[in-house]
Amino acid sequence: MNEGTLILYSIYIFVLAVFVGFEVISKVPVQLHTPLMSGTNAIHGIVMLGGMLVLAHAATPLLVWLGFAAVVLGAMNLFGGFVVTDRMLEMFKTKKPAAGSKS
Amino acid sequence: MNPKILSDIAYLTSAFLFIIGLKFLSHPKRARRGNQLAAIGMAFAIVASFIFIWGGGVLREGSNAGVLIIVGILVGGLVGTLAARYVAMTEMPQMVALLNGCGGGAAALISTVEFANFAAGRGESDPLAFGATLFGAVIGSLSFWGSLMAFGKLSGFMERAITSTLQKLLTLVVFVGLIAVIVWIGMGGGTMAFYVLLGVSLVFALLMVIPIGGADMPVVISLLNSFTGLAVAATGFSLREPALIISGTLVGASGTLLTLLMCKAMNRSITNVLFAGVGAGPVAKPGAKAGGPAKTHREITADDLAMLLGNVQSVIVIPGYGMAVAQAQHVTRELADMLAGKGVDVKYAVHPVAGRMPGHMNVLLAEANVPYEQLFDLEQINPEFERCDVALVIGANDVVNPCARYDKASPIYGMPILDADKAKHIIVVKRSLNPGFAGIDNEIYYNPKTYMFFGDAKGAIQKLVEAVKTAG
Numbered sequence: 001m002n003e004g005t006l007i008l009y010s011i012y013i014f015v016l017a018v019f020v021g022f023e024v025i026s027k028v029p030v031q032l033h034t035p036l037m038s039g040t041n042a043i044h045g046i047v048m049l050g051g052m053l054v055l056a057h058a059a060t061p062l063l064v065w066l067g068f069a070a071v072v073l074g075a076m077n078l079f080g081g082f083v084v085t086d087r088m089l090e091m092f093k094t095k096k097p098a099a100g101s102k103s
Numbered sequence: 104m105n106p107k108i109l110s111d112i113a114y115l116t117s118a119f120l121f122i123i124g125l126k127f128l129s130h131p132k133r134a135r136r137g138n139q140l141a142a143i144g145m146a147f148a149i150v151a152s153f154i155f156i157w158g159g160g161v162l163r164e165g166s167n168a169g170v171l172i173i174v175g176i177l178v179g180g181l182v183g184t185l186a187a188r189y190v191a192m193t194e195m196p197q198m199v200a201l202l203n204g205c206g207g208g209a210a211a212l213i214s215t216v217e218f219a220n221f222a223a224g225r226g227e228s229d230p231l232a233f234g235a236t237l238f239g240a241v242i243g244s245l246s247f248w249g250s251l252m253a254f255g256k257l258s259g260f261m262e263r264a265i266t267s268t269l270q271k272l273l274t275l276v277v278f279v280g281l282i283a284v285i286v287w288i289g290m291g292g293g294t295m296a297f298y299v300l301l302g303v304s305l306v307f308a309l310l311m312v313i314p315i316g317g318a319d320m321p322v323v324i325s326l327l328n329s330f331t332g333l334a335v336a337a338t339g340f341s342l343r344e345p346a347l348i349i350s351g352t353l354v355g356a357s358g359t360l361l362t363l364l365m366c367k368a369m370n371r372s373i374t375n376v377l378f379a380g381v382g383a384g385p386v387a388k389p390g391a392k393a394g395g396p397a398k399t400h401r402e403i404t405a406d407d408l409a410m411l412l413g414n415v416q417s418v419i420v421i422p423g424y425g426m427a428v429a430q431a432q433h434v435t436r437e438l439a440d441m442l443a444g445k446g447v448d449v450k451y452a453v454h455p456v457a458g459r460m461p462g463h464m465n466v467l468l469a470e471a472n473v474p475y476e477q478l479f480d481l482e483q484i485n486p487e488f489e490r491c492d493v494a495l496v497i498g499a500n501d502v503v504n505p506c507a508r509y510d511k512a513s514p515i516y517g518m519p520i521l522d523a524d525k526a527k528h529i530i531v532v533k534r535s536l537n538p539g540f541a542g543i544d545n546e547i548y549y550n551p552k553t554y555m556f557f558g559d560a561k562g563a564i565q566k567l568v569e570a571v572k573t574a575g
Binding site: 003006007010011013014017018019020021022024025026027028029030031032033034035036037038039040041042043044045046047048049050051052053054055056057058059060062063064066067068069070071072073074075076077078079080081082083084085086087088089090091 | 121122124125126128129130131134135137138139141142145148149152156161162166168169171172174175176177178179180181182183184186187188190192195196198199202203205206208209210212213215216217219220223225229231321324325328329331332334335336338339340342343344345346347348349350351352353354355356357358359360361364365368453455460461462463465466469470480
């Protein structure tokens, strides 16, 4: 793929992802706001992979350590995010769904 | 198979699982499954990157980066998991802020490394990747420092908002400065200019979060959460990694929408949250308003209160953050169970923003095993207050403040409130008459139907439980 196509292709992905991101959570009940925030927080923990890439490429010792720090922070975000979200949602597990339940 | 194709297929799978996971996360029944699906998606993505890095010969010759990657994942993963595992449910908002800050910090660091690579002429660069690197650096550090500030505010290091005209002017100046530095870099400012950019981003983040009161922190965290998503998407552009673009953008978009939904639940606009500085004004002292009639309140003892509760038919419990910090949700349930055992009809009224984040109170009550059937949201419960004998307000304040209905000058004006003042008796369990999170006085304390029952929520309810027991 040449340079121009690659850039355009990235922009395609970006634009489509914006729409999917908006559409996918259109109607969310208030009691799920906190878990949903925490869940999306975990998903951006994927930044850890970016840290891994720059660490693998790193050319100087300084860059190696910066990359290492990025991996550590990313891993905290990723693992902590999923665990904390699961703990929140575990509380709801045996409960009936909120919508439509009348006392 | 070519490792690049193999890893791309795994990335595609993970993107699919993230989307399904998000979809499930917005339904109460399937939320937990959604989070698990997203986690499985993440596992796919991690495996994909391992294949790509080790199988694709990305590692530099003779570098120990491979070992460092493993060590980094283990250390960060362990710290993150343990922290998330053992944090108290009441501290959840702080925890999310902290984890979000980690993500933002990681994005800023990645952008820093990428910028150094551009500056040294390593790897190919296009204007989009270059711009994305700067964007990732600014938004990433904004998110990092902003989240740390939010964490500090929620932990109570600096609860009140601080606003002044000077501060607003300063924010504007720093913002202009930020643009100027970006232009400077664009014109070839080099590494020096980049460090200045990181510094200015820090100052801007501080100026942005300082004026916002503690009560609005959830909205700020949600906003910073979507910022981190965008920063991650930006690093995806600069690293040419579609998986990061997709995931980061998904979070950026859904996080923005979620932020708006939260504002709506609090009946606020996002500009109002960011610039109005609720809770910034001088704290009104109870009974000290000039010109107004002297306000008086009545107190009640545990024994009298037990007697009262023994002779009623229906009680609506209104839990607030004060109950949560005192860890009184368990003893509150005990009290409710005892009353229910005596034939009293007990219900819980959960305000949308009770606790410190929308939905936080539902989590806390669920933790204390309060039956789901006893939880009612605002629209369901409000018509019932008129028929209810006792509204038992435990550590809640602003969510029952009647001035939200009529006082246009009040910072919480227009926020839907629980109609506790319509009940026959109102019992307020609270440490003192001090104003709540929004920093405003609450006239419900001086209502002739109100009895104040002072004490920290846990101790007070404990005393009440004992009193109800002895009253038989």
